[in-house]
Amino acid sequence: MSADPRTLGWLNRALAHELSAVQQLLAQSVLARRWGDEALSKGLRHEATEELAHAELLMERLILMGVSPAAQPLSVARLGRNADELLLANRGLELEAIRIYKEALLHANRVRDTETASLMASILDEEKQHLVQLDAVIQGKSRSG
Numbered sequence: 001m002s003a004d005p006r007t008l009g010w011l012n013r014a015l016a017h018e019l020s021a022v023q024q025l026l027a028q029s030v031l032a033r034r035w036g037d038e039a040l041s042k043g044l045r046h047e048a049t050e051e052l053a054h055a056e057l058l059m060e061r062l063i064l065m066g067v068s069p070a071a072q073p074l075s076v077a078r079l080g081r082n083a084d085e086l087l088l089a090n091r092g093l094e095l096e097a098i099r100i101y102k103e104a105l106l107h108a109n110r111v112r113d114t115e116t117a118s119l120m121a122s123i124l125d126e127e128k129q130h131l132v133q134l135d136a137v138i139q140g141k142s143r144s145g
């Protein structure tokens with residue numbers, strides 16, 4: 001299959017998003033550890049590994065399509081002054097991921113690239129789950145004050 005340049009563009013855009021997410025979540029994990037909040041730090045680090053796994057899948061797809069991964073630029077990591085601000089910044093990350101994967105999926109379907117489409121659809125599902133989980137944490141925190 002000859003690689004469609006716009007499909008490659010979406011794969012690299014998604015990859016840049018995932019690597020930016022890893023940067024933000026790991027940086028927040030470091031920050032949370034400095035606050036002495038080990039549970040938050042561990043949770044953020046775990047989320048970073050989930051986004052890293054997405055980056056790996058996108059890289060695999062790019063390599064199978066015969067090109068080197070070329071994600072750029074990375075976004076500046078959004079930090080915060082407390083756990084609530086970190087969670088809010090990460091909610092933005094998940095919303096952005098959902099927007100990217102929805103558009104990437106539409107494009108892959110349009111050009112009838114079923115393998116890329118199924119990858120985009122499966123990562124999209126996981127990003128939607130991330131948002132649901134994050135909202136549950138945010139609501140739980142606001143209930144407990």
Ligand SMILES: [Fe+2]
Pocket residue numbers: 018021050051054097127
């Ligand atoms: Fe992701």
Ligand SMILES: [Fe+2]
Pocket residue numbers: 051094097126127130
């Ligand atoms: Fe995510």
